[in-house]
Amino acid sequence: MNSPPLRLYTFAAPSRFYQLAGWLVPWFWVATVALTVAGLYIGFFIAPTDATQGEAYRIIFIHVPAAWMSMLLYLVMAFWAGIGWAFKARLASMVARAIAPTGAMFTFLALWTGAIWGKPTWGTWWVWDARLTSELILLFLYLGYIALVNAIDDVRRADQAGALLALVGSVNVPIIYFSVKWWNTLHQGATISMTAAPKMASTMLTAMLLMTLAFWAYAFAVVFTRTRAIVVEREAHAGWVAELAGGRMRP
Amino acid sequence: MRDLFLAVLLRDLKLASRRRIDSLLPVVFFIVALSLFPLGVGPEPQMLRDIAPGIVWVCALLASMLSVGSLFAGDLADGSLEQMLLAPQPAIAIAAAKSAAHWLLTGLPLIVATPLVGLLFGLSGPALAALLAGLLLGTPILSLLGALGAALTLGLRSGGMLLILIVLPLTMPALIFGAGAVSNVEAGLSASGHFSLLGALLLGTALGAPLATAAALRISTE
Numbered sequence: 001m002n003s004p005p006l007r008l009y010t011f012a013a014p015s016r017f018y019q020l021a022g023w024l025v026p027w028f029w030v031a032t033v034a035l036t037v038a039g040l041y042i043g044f045f046i047a048p049t050d051a052t053q054g055e056a057y058r059i060i061f062i063h064v065p066a067a068w069m070s071m072l073l074y075l076v077m078a079f080w081a082g083i084g085w086a087f088k089a090r091l092a093s094m095v096a097r098a099i100a101p102t103g104a105m106f107t108f109l110a111l112w113t114g115a116i117w118g119k120p121t122w123g124t125w126w127v128w129d130a131r132l133t134s135e136l137i138l139l140f141l142y143l144g145y146i147a148l149v150n151a152i153d154d155v156r157r158a159d160q161a162g163a164l165l166a167l168v169g170s171v172n173v174p175i176i177y178f179s180v181k182w183w184n185t186l187h188q189g190a191t192i193s194m195t196a197a198p199k200m201a202s203t204m205l206t207a208m209l210l211m212t213l214a215f216w217a218y219a220f221a222v223v224f225t226r227t228r229a230i231v232v233e234r235e236a237h238a239g240w241v242a243e244l245a246g247g248r249m250r251p
Numbered sequence: 252m253r254d255l256f257l258a259v260l261l262r263d264l265k266l267a268s269r270r271r272i273d274s275l276l277p278v279v280f281f282i283v284a285l286s287l288f289p290l291g292v293g294p295e296p297q298m299l300r301d302i303a304p305g306i307v308w309v310c311a312l313l314a315s316m317l318s319v320g321s322l323f324a325g326d327l328a329d330g331s332l333e334q335m336l337l338a339p340q341p342a343i344a345i346a347a348a349k350s351a352a353h354w355l356l357t358g359l360p361l362i363v364a365t366p367l368v369g370l371l372f373g374l375s376g377p378a379l380a381a382l383l384a385g386l387l388l389g390t391p392i393l394s395l396l397g398a399l400g401a402a403l404t405l406g407l408r409s410g411g412m413l414l415i416l417i418v419l420p421l422t423m424p425a426l427i428f429g430a431g432a433v434s435n436v437e438a439g440l441s442a443s444g445h446f447s448l449l450g451a452l453l454l455g456t457a458l459g460a461p462l463a464t465a466a467a468l469r470i471s472t473e
Contacts, residue, residue, distance in 0.1 A: 137420045144417035151407045160470040161403050165417060168399065168463055172421050175455075179424035179448070183431065 012091050014231045015240045021224040028221035032214050039210030047203045056120040059113050060204075065212040067110035069219060070138060071173075073103035077145070078170040081163035091227075093159035094234065096166065097149055098226035102219050104142035111135055130181040137176050141169045155234060255344040256351075259335065263352035266325075277318040278360040284310045285368055296373050303372035304382055304433035308426050311361050311386060312393060316418055318357050319397030320404070320411045322349055323468070327406055333472055346464035350391075350398040358390030374433075381436040385429035388449040392425045395460035402467035424452055 011017045043061035050057040077099040084093030114132060115125045126132065145165055152158035235241050267274040288306050289299055326332035335345050365386060369379040400418035404410040432445035 137423060140416070140420040144413075144420065147413055147416055148403060151404070151409065151413055157470055157473060161467065164463060164467055164470065165403060168421065168459075171459070172424075175424050175452070176420070179427045183427045 012089060014091050014094070014235050015238070017091055018228055018231050021228050025221050025224050025228075028217045028224065031217035032221060035210050035214035035217060039207050039214055042203055042210065043207035047207055048201055053121055056117065059117045061207050061211045063110060063113040063117055064208055065215045066106045066113060067135065068212060069215045070103060070107035070110050070135065073099055073106060073219065074138060074141065074166075074173065075170055077103060078163075078166035081159070081166045085160050085163035090234070091231075093163070094227050094230045095223065096162065097159070098223045098230055099219075100142060100146050100149070101226070102222050104139060104146065106215070106219075107135060107139040107142055111139065130177070130183065133183075134173075134177045134180045137180070138173065141173070145169070252340045252344045255335075255338060255340040256348045259345055259348035260352050260355075263349065264355065267352075267356050274356050275360075277314040277357045278364050280317065281310050281314040281361050281364060282368070284313065286371065289371075299372045300374060300378075300437075303368070303374055304378070304430045307365065307368055307372075307382060307386075308389070308430045311358075311390060312419070312422055312426060313415075314361060315353075315357055315390065315393040315397050316400070316415045317411070319353055319394065319401050320414050322353055322398055322401045323405055324401075324410075327472070332468070336468060336472060342465035342468055343461045346398060346402070346461040346468065350395045350461065350464070353398060354391050354394035358386075358394055361390060362386045375437070378433050378437050381433045381442050382429075384446060385432045385442075385449060388446065388453050389425045389429040392449075392453050392456045393422055395456045395464075396421050399460050399464045399467060402464045402471060405468070405471040425449065428452070 011020050039061060043058055047058070049055055077096050080092045080099070081096035083089055084091075084096060111132070114135070118127065119125055145162055148165055149158045149162040152161060232241055232244070285306060288302065292298065292302070323332055326335070336342055338345075362383060365383055366379060368374075369382065374382065396418050397414070400414040403417065404414045407413060428445045428449045432442035432449070435442040435445060
């Protein structure tokens with residue numbers, strides 16, 4: 001295949017993104033599996049037992065990366081949705097829509113693992129504490145976005161309305177977080193920060209970072225796969241999709 | 252722009268005055284929903300006093316969200332919304348006027364009805380005053396955000412439920428500080444911090460929400 005020269009926006013064309021993503025997805029799956037195995041091995045077998053919480057703390061290796069991903073993915077989704085709206089970039093809107101279910105899944109995972117962790121440590125599945133509540137509201141924001149874009153049949157309107165909602169939501173996330181925080185707080189303070197020295201054993205930190213990278217790779221793999229599906233769905237009228245389907249689709 | 256704002260606002264008020272029963276529905280819903288709580292949780296006066304601020308706020312929220320769905324629906328159906336958007340003035344004026352009209356027709360009656368609710372739930376004078384002040388600052392936020400939701404879900408199937416799902420998470424800060432102010436007063440603390448935060452939320456929302464609503468109207472009617 002004689003390819004045109006690579007430019008910054010080359011892969012903004014859905015057809016070329018489709019090829020690139022198709023090539024990258026297997027590698028992301030390999031990275032996901034390798035990093036998960038390494039991270040869970042270090043987390044479950046090498047990291048020391050916590051002095052106060054015993055073995056129960058080990059769920060942190062899934063809980064904290066999932067919580068990070070849930071917040072990050074919302075911002076990434078709002079960013080791409082905004083780009084898609086502002087610059088009429090079709091692919092960016094498709095990526096934003098592909099991110100939403102994965103973000104909601106990580107939010108749910110963070111809440112669920114948090115509940116499992118809370119039972120032995122706090123003695124209850126759920127407390128109405130600042131971070132739990134704002135994570136729950138984040139889940140509602142994801143669900144609202146997904147429900148809105150799916151309720152609108154017109155693709156263009158769905159993308160733009162979703163972008164507006166995602167941007168309004170991302171402005172609101174810090175406001176919600178701080179209002180819930182002043183409302184009630186009992187959660188343990190953030191254990192990892194970029195400025196202070198980490199207060200946890202370095203093996204624990206390694207395991208957590210490995211798991212974070214694994215979740216990143218997973219998110220890329222799933223989002224790219226989903227974006228590919230959306231690309232094919234929306235570009236069904238294009239010649240290259242018909243070629244792809246081997247002439248099985250309507251021209 | 253001011254003319255457009257006033258024209259849309261007065262038009263909505265006039266339309267509401269021709270349909271008096273319709274415009275009373277939110278406040279009736281508010282009272283009926285509130286009177287369900289003593290039946291549900293039991294008539295103990297102390298408990299009712301404790302939960303009153305929270306449930307008044309939640310019912311005000313629901314009354315606003317249920318009524319805001321029809322804010323643009325009639326204008327969309329008869330085509331006047333598109334005509335308004337064709338006006339040379341910015342659409343923000345329409346969005347702001349619609350939100351203001353919704354507040355005057357829903358928020359204000361709720362506030363007027365709240366002293367009655369205070370009697371039903373046995374709220375003390377200072378607590379009732381704090382509740383009223385909080386509602387006065389908070390219900391405009393509900394109308395502004397509700398208008399945004401109504402513009403986004405304009406003309407959709409199951410628009411009402413969808414509107415509630417997308418707007419409720421955004422209104423939680425107002426609920427927290429509004430109900431928190433009353434709890435503070437009842438605990439003998441100052442509520443001025445809560446009122447400052449509610450005021451800040453109101454200012455921020457008043458600046459941002461009409462802009463977003465105008466954009467949403469353009470998206471939805473394109």
